[in-house]
Amino acid sequence: MKLIKLEPGLKYDGSQIKPMWAFQSLGVKGSSIVSWIGPMNVQPDELIDYEDVGLEIKSDEMIHFIIEHFDAQPADMRLCYHRQRILIMIVQDLLQEIGIKTHRKGDDLYCDEGKLSVSVATCSASSMKIHFAMNLTSQGTPKKVKTVGLLECSTELDIDEISKLPDKISKTYKDEIQDIEEDIAKTRVF
Template sequence: MNFEIFDTDYITIIFVKDKLNYTGREIEPLWAFKVFNVQKDNIVVFRGKMEVPIDNMKDLKDIKREKDIDIPIKSDDAINFVIEHFDNIDLKTIYLRQRLLVCITKEIIEDNCNLKLRRDGDDLYYNNKKLSVCIACKGIVSSKIHLGINVKSKGAKHIEIIGLEYLGIKDIDKIMKDIAIKYAEEINKIEKDIRKTLPLY
C-alpha cells in the first residue's frame, strides 16, 4: 500500500495514496500498527467506498435500524478519517474529540466552498442532505473515531446524501490533508497547554 507518514509532537498523520475502502474493521484497536506500523496516537486518512456490514457497526442505534429495515452505512465514494488515541480517557472525552474533528471539518469545507453547512451533533448536512457519518468508541487499549465524508452524492438507499463534488469542491486531496493537519495541530496545542498550566490549590 502506498502511503506517507508525517510525525507531529503527539500524533502521527498517515495519508494513504491508494484507494482504500472503509468497512468498519478499520476502527478496531491497533489497526494503524498492524497496517502501517505506527504505535503512536494517529490519524489515518484515505479515500474509497464506504460500506459497513452490521457485524462491524459500533452504533447500537444503527445496528437496531439495520436489523429492522436492512440499511447499511454506505457511500460509493468517501474520504475517511480513522483516529486512535492511547491515553486513558473516558468515552465522554473521546466524543468531545469527535465533535472537535467534526467542527474542524465543517469550518474547512465551508471555507473551500463558500456555502453554509448545518451540524447536528456529529453529522453534517447541506440542504437537509447528509454529508457525513461519524462514530466514536472506546476499547481496552485505545479510543477510536471514524469520520466519513461523501465525495459523490450516491451510494446510500435509506437517506438523501450529498457529496463534496456537489458542493463545488474539486481538490479532494487538499480537503483531506487540511482536516487531518488541523486536527493534529489542535491536539498538539491541547497537549502543550496541559503541560504549561499550574494547578488550582
Template sequence: MVKFMKKIDFDTISAVILEEFKTYTGKEIEPLWAFNTFDVQKDSIVGFIGPMNVKIENMKDLKDVKEEKDVEIPIQSSEAINFIVEHFDNPDLKMTYLRQRILVSTAKEVIENHGNLKLKKSGDDLYFNDKKLSVCIACRGISSGKIHLGINIKSGGVPPYVSAVGLNDMGIENTFEIMEEIASIYAKEMSKIEKDIRKTLPLF
C-alpha cells in the first residue's frame, strides 16, 4: 500500500497527501483508485508530487486525442503536483466539470497568495505570463465522477510544442504546503456544500 503523509477527514470527503513521489499515468483516474490504493472508502481528493506521463491510450479528452493522435505521450511533465478527485454521489458530467472549476479556482487563489503574483484562468487551465501552468480533465464512470489536476513544479519534460511554466520558475518552492492547502480547502468546501444542502428548506 502506498504511504501517505497526512489524511484529513471531513464529514463526507477525505483529503489525502502522499509522502512519496508517484508518476501520474492517467490510470489513476479510473474508478475506486483511492480505495484500491489506500483504502479510502468515501469521496476523496488525493495529492501527490511526481512526473506526468500520460500515453494517448490513457487520455480521456477526445478533442486532445484527435488533435494529438500522432504524439505517443501528449501529456508530460518532469515534476508536478497532481490531484485525483472522486465523488460517489452519482454526479452527472456537468456537475463533475463544475467541481473541476472549483478545484482549479482554489488552486489559482492558493498559488497567487503564496507567490504574490497573478495567474490567468481560462476554462480549466492556469497560465502565468501566457505560459501553461496546469492540465486538467473531468470525466465520469458508472459509480463516480473523477477529476485530475496537474500543476507543473518544473517546466522541463513537457512536449516540445507546449510553452510551459512551473512553480519553481515563478519563485515558488513550498510545493508540499501548497498541495496540502489546495486539497484541504477543496475538501472543506465540498463538505460545507453537503451541510448546506441538509439545512435548506425546499420551495413550495
C-alpha cells in the first residue's frame, strides 16, 4: 500500500472518492492512502451516502484521507466498511495518545458533543474507497450541526503535531492491514 502526502490546499469536493482518482490525478497505481490538509465542500451531485442528501458537507480546513484498496475482486462493501471502522478506531487511539479524548458513534468521532469527523465508504467494480476527514477548526462547517476541530479539542496541540498526524495515521493503518494479511498467510485452515 502506497502512502502519499499532498501539499496543503486541495479542496475535497467529493470527486476524490471516485474509483481510480489517485491513479488518474496523481499517477499512483495500486492500493494507496492519500492524505492532505485542505477545505471541503461537497456538492449535492457528488454525494454518495443517501442519508446526506439535502445536508451541507463543508469545512474551511480538515485533514483528509482517501484510501483505495484493490485486493478483493470483486470489491466487497462489507469489507470496506470494516476497514473504515478499523481506520476510525486507529485515529481515536492516536488522538488519545496526544491528549484528545473522543468518542465514536459508528463512523463518526466526537470531542465532547461536537462532531469532529466525516467519513464515507463505497465500492466500484474494481476497488473499495474510504474518505475520512477531521476538522482542524469548526470554521466554515454547517450551522445546523454542532462541530468541533482538533485545535479546539486541545489547547496544547500545535501545527507541528498536526502536520505529523496524517503520516502516523496512514502508517498505522497500512501496518494494521499488512498485519492482518500476514496473519491470514500463517494460519492453517481446514
